[in-house]
Amino acid sequence: MELNKDLVYDKLFKVAPVCIDIVDLQTRQLVQTSAWVVNHIGYTEEEFIALSKNLFEGIVHKDDRQTQLQTYESLMNNPTDLFKECVIRFRKKDGDYLHVQIRLSVLEVDETNKPKSSLNTITDISELIDLRHRLNAELRKMDIISFKNSHELRGPVATILGLIQLIDHDGLHGEFSMNIIDALRQTVKKLDEVIGEINRHSNV
Template sequence: MTVRKVKHSVQYERLFYDHPIPMWIYEKDTLHFLSVNNAAVNKYGYSRREFLQLTIKDIRDPGELKYLMNNIKDRCDGVDYRGIWKHRQKDGTEFFVELYAHSVTYRGKEARFIMAKDVDDQVKAANKATEQGSRYEVLAQTTNDAIYDRNLLTGEIAWNHGLSTIFHHHNAKANDNLHWWKDNIHPEDSQKVVNMMENAMLNKQHYWSAEYRFRCADGTYKYISDRASITYNGTVAVRMIGIIQDIDNHVRQAKKLEEQNRTLKEITWINSHEIRRPVVSILSIAQLFDVNNKDAQFNAQLMDWLHQSTLQLDEIIHKIEKKAREIHNDV
């Protein structure tokens, strides 16, 4: 909107006062408000009479007054202006506006015509995104974990140094797409992990996590923990920022302990079941011996049975020793 000369007419008054965006005219020399519209009165909380007793400095953040005065000095000499500033309502609430300014003559005075569009939500959203981006950059540089930023529309992935630190993959161009990530998941885990991720996005979940095996540059696999935040544009998933942690040692140690526990259970079962049979046989045979040896043939049969039971006991003892060595070798 370009206003070079304000005409006092009914048509202008109606357009100015009833416009939905806050507008005002202030005197260039004194900075006093000369006229304000209804939207400005509603937005800033001052009555029209109160407004006409204020200057434009009264609706500004005091910390920005120095910059305001410099801006007026540099840009208010007949120059059109557009910029974003922080304004303040009567109750002290601050918000961001985008100002559109033009020089005019109003009631014989050099003045500036201002339109103030509320852009508070947009500015705060942009600031938040910038802050989050800065935190992401700091985290990406300081952690040993693999940080990724995945564009779910194009499939492109940006990695920090963790990809080479953990998995020793160094070719950035080969590693920057979704297909590469899928191809390096362990074949036994791949379909499950991909399905979990697709289901999370289908159900509009904002957080996703999975544990799976991922291939290193040398062809071996590591157990990893993958946790991510998913961003949506409406109903469409557009971005996934995640962190991959190396949990290989923890998982393998847990599996080793699991195996050791299984072996100990086997030893316990052998002790309580298998070893009992030859021991009972030996005790029973010992009670049948003819101590006077009147029936030598019977005693000989008992000796043979005793020998067989002893061999069975020895075999079971060797089995226990083997299991015990397995546990010792795993420690």
């Protein structure tokens, strides 16, 4: 069976779960895009092409613009590399931003081997970024709990054990014993506070 390449190409642009773009590197504008822009970020193909002027300047988050341009520049300077990659934020039609991973690959070169066009694939990695943030938050909580366990729990416990040894040695009588009992009371109170803090961090 001989495949109809045009049919495969058309189908791929319609059903791919990632964005597939062809960009004219000389005019710095989008030539063709896949259905992803409509299904995933809300723009019509015409709107997305209009927003693609100057390498998507209109929808790339301003804080990520330099990263994006440096990736294109690296592609232009190294046209034989398989691809260049970066993570930036794209503005959706509703105004929200999503994190995307962009992979750029030279599609055509001119007679001087200068890139003329690129094939770009764009993958939404917002869920991965969110998961990473939540994991980092959990790790920070674990660090706090570990620190409190190692430094703030062990100290009071050691004090209590020492005071108990003194009581066992000297017995419970006189002002000295009262001072020990008061110190023991304060240490237990401190220990209870630390345990409460650890529990609060664990339950956040």
